[in-house]
Amino acid sequence: MALHSDPTAGGGGGAKRPRSDAHGEQREAAAAAAEASPISALPDELRQRVRTLLPLKDAIRTGVLARGWRGLWRTRWAHRSAVEVYLDSRDAPERELDALEKEPRPHLRLHRFSLTVDTCKFTSSHLRRFLSYAAECRAEDLSVEMWTASKLKFHLPRSSPLLARLSLRRIGISSMYYRGAQPLRALEVVALYSVSITQAAVKKMLALCPGLRTLDLRACDADSFFYCDRSVVWPPNLRSITIAECDGMALLYLVSVPSLRSFRYSGSFLDAPFSLPRDAALADLYICFEESVAGDYTRRLNNALPNDLSDLNVLTICSNALPVAFSLSDDGATCQFPKQRRLHSLRELQLLMLDMGPSNLADIYVFFKTFHCPNLEKLFVELPDDPKEGSHDWVGEEPPEDCLDNVKIVKIANFNWHRTEVELVSFLLRKASSLQKLLLVFSKAAPLDMPGVQRAELLLIHEALTNGKIMLSESDDVATQPYHYEVFLEV
Numbered sequence: 001m002a003l004h005s006d007p008t009a010g011g012g013g014g015a016k017r018p019r020s021d022a023h024g025e026q027r028e029a030a031a032a033a034a035e036a037s038p039i040s041a042l043p044d045e046l047r048q049r050v051r052t053l054l055p056l057k058d059a060i061r062t063g064v065l066a067r068g069w070r071g072l073w074r075t076r077w078a079h080r081s082a083v084e085v086y087l088d089s090r091d092a093p094e095r096e097l098d099a100l101e102k103e104p105r106p107h108l109r110l111h112r113f114s115l116t117v118d119t120c121k122f123t124s125s126h127l128r129r130f131l132s133y134a135a136e137c138r139a140e141d142l143s144v145e146m147w148t149a150s151k152l153k154f155h156l157p158r159s160s161p162l163l164a165r166l167s168l169r170r171i172g173i174s175s176m177y178y179r180g181a182q183p184l185r186a187l188e189v190v191a192l193y194s195v196s197i198t199q200a201a202v203k204k205m206l207a208l209c210p211g212l213r214t215l216d217l218r219a220c221d222a223d224s225f226f227y228c229d230r231s232v233v234w235p236p237n238l239r240s241i242t243i244a245e246c247d248g249m250a251l252l253y254l255v256s257v258p259s260l261r262s263f264r265y266s267g268s269f270l271d272a273p274f275s276l277p278r279d280a281a282l283a284d285l286y287i288c289f290e291e292s293v294a295g296d297y298t299r300r301l302n303n304a305l306p307n308d309l310s311d312l313n314v315l316t317i318c319s320n321a322l323p324v325a326f327s328l329s330d331d332g333a334t335c336q337f338p339k340q341r342r343l344h345s346l347r348e349l350q351l352l353m354l355d356m357g358p359s360n361l362a363d364i365y366v367f368f369k370t371f372h373c374p375n376l377e378k379l380f381v382e383l384p385d386d387p388k389e390g391s392h393d394w395v396g397e398e399p400p401e402d403c404l405d406n407v408k409i410v411k412i413a414n415f416n417w418h419r420t421e422v423e424l425v426s427f428l429l430r431k432a433s434s435l436q437k438l439l440l441v442f443s444k445a446a447p448l449d450m451p452g453v454q455r456a457e458l459l460l461i462h463e464a465l466t467n468g469k470i471m472l473s474e475s476d477d478v479a480t481q482p483y484h485y486e487v488f489l490e491v
Contacts, residue, residue: 110137362397
């Protein structure tokens with residue numbers, strides 16, 4: 001049977017934003033105070049009854065009331081709270097639909113409905129019936145995934161009025177019968193993966209989702225005219241936008257989204273630049289470009305960022321974008337661009353090194369000289385998957401002073417014991433005075449001979465290995481992943 005029900009299935013929330021120890025202590029104190037309140041003494045049946053009457057997002061938020069309420073929202077219905085349907089070539093869609101429609105409906109609403117199709121027997125009529133069932137059950141989380149080539153279209157207005165999260169993969173989006181369609185005011189998250197989408201469909205989707213807070217587009221075939229269109233009306237509370245490896249973009253014009261707090265972009269900046277709100281207070285920023293940004297493009301990148309980055313907690317930047325620091329460090333240039341230098345709130349930095357030679361190490365040094373990060377605590381460095389041993393030229397830049405005083409944890413992935421990589425480790429050991437752990441995830445053991453590496457650097461690394469400050473691992477532990485790790489996931 002391809003139909004699965006889960007009475008305890010919960011919704012997958014996004015990664016939590018980093019917070020300071022002080023905020024963490026305040027939250028624990030608040031939780032302890034709530035634990036002693038009368039609400040914590042309510043019987044389980046009554047607590048479940050309260051959750052049954054609440055929308056999904058409000059039911060989840062009740063977890064802050066008291067310790068005993070945490071996670072209880074996952075079982076707020078007596079029946080199943082999630083339905084998962086998987087159809088492959090052995091399944092008959094009609095039979096599965098009949099079995100599904102014979103099952104009793106949830107009392108009030110269905111938390112999650114997931115439909116995965118891996119068969120060419122699936123038709124638009126079948127899709128319409130499955131989606132109608134989800135709408136009748138007032139599904140709050142809807143996922144539709146196609147594994148075979150299909151021209152089927154998803155119609156947003158046919159969704160449940162309580163829909164809070166929508167995830168589509170390899171399915172087109174139609175014009176959505178826009179005339180007379182009612183807004184889906186509960187919809188806060190839209191994630192589109194490998195979806196073909198047009199200008200008209202996106203504009204109508206945004207109009208139907210006035211409460212949208214998160215828009216995630218990955219590997220989508222997008223209509224470039226949409227991205228150039230300055231007349232697009234963005235939802236007023238949109239806080240997070242992810243654009244990763246999408247085709248057809250020409251310009252992502254977002255200056256009318258002042259509520260933006262998270263922006264993640266992977267793709268071309270030369271062919272598809274973005275323009276962010278000048279007054280946005282970003283909390284996390286991810287930038288990964290296909291090509292190197294140099295010359296006039298460094299100034300364009302600078303102008304594309306908000307005026308004030310002092311609220312930035314997490315930053316991921318690739319080696320192709322690192323040269324922007326040079327344009328800010330030249331004589332007379334820094335006074336024109338003081339904004340990017342103030343990263344006092346930055347707690348986590350990830351460097352995506354697409355190459356790792358002497359010039360790339362010099363870029364890292366210049367970055368730390370230019371972008372002062374006095375409160376940085378975590379540093380992640382992703383080295384190339386298939387590295388090539390570079391030249392043995394010396395790095396043409398002196399290491400910065402007093403730039404990593406607060407760094408406690410460093411992780412370097414794909415470490416291959418090349419000279420510039422060893423120099424980077426030596427630099428971190430010397431400058432990170434508060435360093436507690438430096439994790440090296442390596443693909444090969446240390447060579448017996450490393451040409452060009454100074455003896456003092458080798459001794460420093462050997463001492464750190466002996467006292468346990470450096471830890472070696474052949475596998476990438478999921479417990480030590482960066483905040484932006486999910487952007488790497490294949491779609």
